[in-house]
Amino acid sequence: MTDAAAHSQQVVLVVEDEILVRMIIADYLRSCGYRVIEAVSADEAMIILQHRELEVDVVFSDVEMPGSMDGFELSRWLRANRPTVDVILAGSVARATDAAAELCDSGPIPKPYEPQLAADRIRQLMALRSARKKKV
Amino acid sequence: MSGNMSGNTLIEGASACVAKAAVLVVEDDVLTRMATSEELRDYGYSVVEAANVDEALAVLHGPTRIDLVVTDMKMPGALDGAALAQHIRTELPFVKVVMISGQTPAPEVRRILDGYLPKPVAPADLASYVQELTPAHVSSKAS
Numbered sequence: 001m002t003d004a005a006a007h008s009q010q011v012v013l014v015v016e017d018e019i020l021v022r023m024i025i026a027d028y029l030r031s032c033g034y035r036v037i038e039a040v041s042a043d044e045a046m047i048i049l050q051h052r053e054l055e056v057d058v059v060f061s062d063v064e065m066p067g068s069m070d071g072f073e074l075s076r077w078l079r080a081n082r083p084t085v086d087v088i089l090a091g092s093v094a095r096a097t098d099a100a101a102e103l104c105d106s107g108p109i110p111k112p113y114e115p116q117l118a119a120d121r122i123r124q125l126m127a128l129r130s131a132r133k134k135k136v
Numbered sequence: 137m138s139g140n141m142s143g144n145t146l147i148e149g150a151s152a153c154v155a156k157a158a159v160l161v162v163e164d165d166v167l168t169r170m171a172t173s174e175e176l177r178d179y180g181y182s183v184v185e186a187a188n189v190d191e192a193l194a195v196l197h198g199p200t201r202i203d204l205v206v207t208d209m210k211m212p213g214a215l216d217g218a219a220l221a222q223h224i225r226t227e228l229p230f231v232k233v234v235m236i237s238g239q240t241p242a243p244e245v246r247r248i249l250d251g252y253l254p255k256p257v258a259p260a261d262l263a264s265y266v267q268e269l270t271p272a273h274v275s276s277k278a279s
Contacts, residue, residue, distance in 0.1 A: 019186060019191040019194050019195060020194060020195070020198060022185075023184055023185075026185075030177075037170055038169075038170070038173075038185045039166055040166070040188075040191070044166040047166050047167065048166060048167075048170070051167065
């Protein structure tokens, strides 16, 4: 089975207000086989996350974004309301690193991040999810 | 913003040699943008998503080739779909523009468009319409 086939059902929500960054990350993750949904803000992400017919596996979010929520607040909402959704924060603010580490499974990906690093992080999260499900 | 140094300008005339057309979808409603973009991807198009005209201009004047722009008319921000279409016609005349709007565009706007579809548009209908405008690029929907 190819990587693309193995990840064909996995949905990654990329939340990033910088179009050129979002485009590159989203395209890269699609080339890895993920279904990628793009959101320009946490507000848009909330619309996706609360849509009944959309099931998101991973939220890959910027920290600083315009709108009513930033990446931290989005992560807190996910922890409280969608605990099965994994969160990756790609932080651009060094002082936010500690807070991001508490929210993420293993800390934020420093920005600028490499697409391969993002894909590797998502694979690690998926492997952890699979392992957890097998234990249940 | 000048289009003379953009990637789209540099590859003018080369897009006809490429099998996979690149479509820029400009839509401020995230669910509509997602549905439209995913349908176009299912048809084999390379799709870039922009949430407003500012994002669209950043893409159009960046290194990514865009063959066709599908834009909503009404969007938040300083520029709407009509202004985007006018900009493309002036700066990037080889890029095709299809507008989606609940209101019929004014004649001076309609004249510069390659296509117009009234809302609501089913994503599949849009994909078929785009296919007609880019016959050299994509032949059929992916399975």
